[in-house]
Amino acid sequence: MSHLRSPGHWARGLAALAVTATSTFAALTAVAGPAAAAGHPNPATAAGQPKPGDACTSADLGTRHPFIKTTEVSPTITHFKGWYVTEGSTGYQNVTTSTQTTISVSVGLNGNVQGSFAVQTLGTVGASLGLNVQVNYSTTSSESTSVTWNFQRPGYYGVYKGTKKVTGTYGSLNCNRIQQDGGNWALKWTEGPGSGSFTTYTTLEEGAVRCQDKVPANSIMAKAQGLLDCGSAAAKAEHPAGAVAPTAKQTQDRLVQRPAPTSGTSAEQPKATGRSARAALDCQSGVYRIDVPGKILNWSAPLLANDGIRLRESTFFSAHLDNWRLCNVTENNGVIEASLWNWGNGGCATIPADIANQEQAYLTTANCGEDDLQRFYIYRDVPGSTKIGLQNKYTGSMMGHDRYADGELIRQYSSGRQDGTGTYTLTGV
Incomplete structure (x- = not known):
């Protein structure tokens, strides 16, 4: 230069x-x-x-x-x-x-x-x-x-x-x-x-x-x-x-x-805030799947440690890994902020702290804690539609996936997926 x-x-x-x-x-x-x-x-x-x-x-x-x-x-x-x-x-x-x-x-x-x-x-x-x-x-x-x-x-x-x-x-x-x-x-x-x-x-x-x-x-x-x-x-x-x-x-x-x-x-390097402490969650009674609109795959939490949330088909054997609750919910100017608690493994959706500063870092679950990496803003379509967009509070990145395929990881994208693949539906179970 x-x-x-x-x-x-x-x-x-x-x-x-x-x-x-x-x-x-x-x-x-x-x-x-x-x-x-x-x-x-x-x-x-x-x-x-x-x-x-x-x-x-x-x-x-x-x-x-x-x-x-x-x-x-x-x-x-x-x-x-x-x-x-x-x-x-x-x-x-x-x-x-x-x-x-x-x-x-x-x-x-x-x-x-x-x-x-x-x-x-x-x-x-x-x-x-x-x-x-x-x-x-x-x-x-x-x-x-x-x-x-x-x-x-x-x-x-x-x-x-x-x-x-x-x-x-x-x-x-x-x-x-x-x-x-x-x-x-x-x-x-x-x-x-x-x-x-x-x-x-x-x-x-x-x-x-x-x-x-x-x-x-x-x-x-x-x-x-x-x-x-x-x-x-x-x-x-x-x-x-x-x-x-x-x-x-x-x-x-x-x-x-x-x-x-x-x-x-x-x-x-981003620093987690209180990741080691378990938090008592105040979860809403509703249970949801986070689906790809018009498709059969949806967010499913990992069974194994060090794995991520992936697109999977909901079946009898899903063991509630595809079921989510909104917890500690607040709303400001029409934007919901919530933790996403998984019924199947008891963890909260999060971006791993050691890769949170990376584009396309994958989404996973961890012990629920007082941590902005586990908090998400939810942007909603007009009433009558269940379409949403999700943004991590700490990194500011939007959630999305590279391609529509079984087993595809959910990742963060700083600007989101401009082709619309970062839009999901919040479907009541």
Whole structure:
């Protein structure tokens, strides 16, 4: 990533190296993109993305989409070096810059980017702001990196690499039934429970800037210029050619910067909350099968440890493994939250804690406890229909299956199954 450069800058590339320093700097910033939007609320969603209040269908019950709440764009210097150029040392020079800050792409719970929901979130951010942002996990370099630059004039320069850091918050749009003013019901996209934050950044730029150069406010170059010790010209003339010691501000900025957690660190791993403790469940009297609509297979709990909930046909020999009760039920804004207790093995449906941060982690049962991994949001079709979608409270992922086949595991999908296979029916037994 350290050698990526802004398209407009390097389209001019070699030709721009021969022009004066000031005009080169202007060319660099001319492609900087839209102005930073500090705390901008509710930016428009990307084209084709649903918005709160849009109509949805029963096939959408098992899906979700990101809803961007706020964004902030901050020009950020990732690498910097003060550099003095004397009359006899103009021309091409290779300058080794020091790390100023490290930016890591992250979305929500795990501190990195896994699954379609995270990628869709960042894509929606980029589209809403008109910026080309990173949509997969990456990080700016934490090592010293070099910048080769053609210095046309003597002077005191800040040589830099930088980007626009984009941060903000998002919510989840889920399909659920809404009662309208006339008393009728309709399926609409609504903001579901849970939210999170994201961090990403735009294409890296590099360049050099002097104290006397006129640069756009709130640009990457302006940030680099702010790191220069812009004292008197006479004071700068006392420096020998080459590297200039960092200013007190640069030193302080580096001390307070800490890289975000990288992939594989313990900070990314979900933690169960009280998994070892059995909970006394308050279960409703109704018993249900969780069926595939119009098909004969339904959720069946595992008989063996370390196995998962699978699609099975209900038979005389099912031993109640395909029978479920809703326990510790609450309802908020029309969305049911419940634990799913299995009559056959006495366990509660859960995502295993050690794989909960993985896309397509399988659903299984465990001893019932006070644990958000065992809690599920249930989104319902309009009254008269038993179709539902299920979302794990802790991970935010929707439940679904890869294919319709006997023995197929039920898994979590961060955005759900967009082909409608994450919609089930809650059928009373």
